Amino acid sequence: MTCVVSRTGRELQRYNMGRRQVVGCIPYRFKNGDDGTISDELEVLVISSQKGRRLMFPKGGWELDESVEEAASRESLEEAGVLGIVECELGKWSFISKSQGTYYEGYMFPLFVKEQLDLWPEKNVRRRIWMSAMEAREVCEHWWMKEALDILVERLTSSRQQQQIQEDVLACALIS
Numbered sequence: 001m002t003c004v005v006s007r008t009g010r011e012l013q014r015y016n017m018g019r020r021q022v023v024g025c026i027p028y029r030f031k032n033g034d035d036g037t038i039s040d041e042l043e044v045l046v047i048s049s050q051k052g053r054r055l056m057f058p059k060g061g062w063e064l065d066e067s068v069e070e071a072a073s074r075e076s077l078e079e080a081g082v083l084g085i086v087e088c089e090l091g092k093w094s095f096i097s098k099s100q101g102t103y104y105e106g107y108m109f110p111l112f113v114k115e116q117l118d119l120w121p122e123k124n125v126r127r128r129i130w131m132s133a134m135e136a137r138e139v140c141e142h143w144w145m146k147e148a149l150d151i152l153v154e155r156l157t158s159s160r161q162q163q164q165i166q167e168d169v170l171a172c173a174l175i176s
Contacts, residue, residue, distance in 0.1 A: 012063040019094065019103040023071040024059030024145065025111040026090070026152050027082045029130075042156060044136045044149065045113065047080050048127040054141040055129070057148075059106065072109040080128050081120025084113040090151045093144035108148035110155075 014021040027045035030038045046055045058079040062071040069086045076082050087110040095104055131139075133153050140146050 012065060013061045014064055016105055019105040021062045021105045021107070022059050023062045023068055023075060023107045023109070024057050024148075025072045025076045025080075025086065025109050026057050026145075026149055027076055027080055027084065027111045027113045028152065028156075029113045042133050042153065043130045044133055044152075045080055045082060046129050046131060046136050046139065049141070050122070050125045052125075052127065055136075055139045056141045057108070057136075057145050059108075059145075062107070068107055069109065072107070072111065076111050077117075078121045079126055081117040081123060082111065082113045082128075083115040083117070084111045086111055090148040090155075093147065095142070095144050106144055108145065110152050 029043050029045075031041040031043050033039045044057075047058055048055055058075045060071070060075040060079065062068055066074065068089075072086050073083075076084070090108040090110060093106045093108070095106060096102065097104060133149060137146050137149055140149065
């Protein structure tokens with residue numbers, strides 16, 4: 001089932017020792033090559049703030065009636081219009097909101113994008129832009145999201161290298 005309206009209000013928000021708990025995702029995919037194959041080139045999806053001045057990854061409040069992974073998936077759908085697989089947590093950060101001066105606890109997850117929707121709840125108030133991880137690191141507004149991106153890039157790079165080593169070993173075993 002697809003959400004057609006963004007959740008609003010703070011009645012169901014989770015707090016931990018006075019800190020509002022927020023959850024974000026780094027939607028990612030591997031770029032399609034010219035020949036139709038999937039390349040090793042990582043792309044991440046950034047969105048504009050509602051006022052359109054800043055760029056960041058989707059994030060929002062974690063609510064009492066959902067798991068942290070469900071919140072991550074919901075925020076990606078509402079704010080960026082993407083669906084996918086929420087992967088293992090990248091980390092947890094504590095930070096102060098620049099605009100409100102309040103304390104937050106933020107969790108970040110990778111979201112391997114399986115579908116990009118043409119219509120989504122916040123389409124009229126946000127832009128979404130696919131870019132390289134390096135470009136995203138430059139334009140992302142929040143330091144804690146940049147740290148999460150660094151962790152994701154390291155995780156994916158290590159995973160890809162391990163996969164390549166396993167494939168090379170298998171190929172060598174088949175040859176000999």
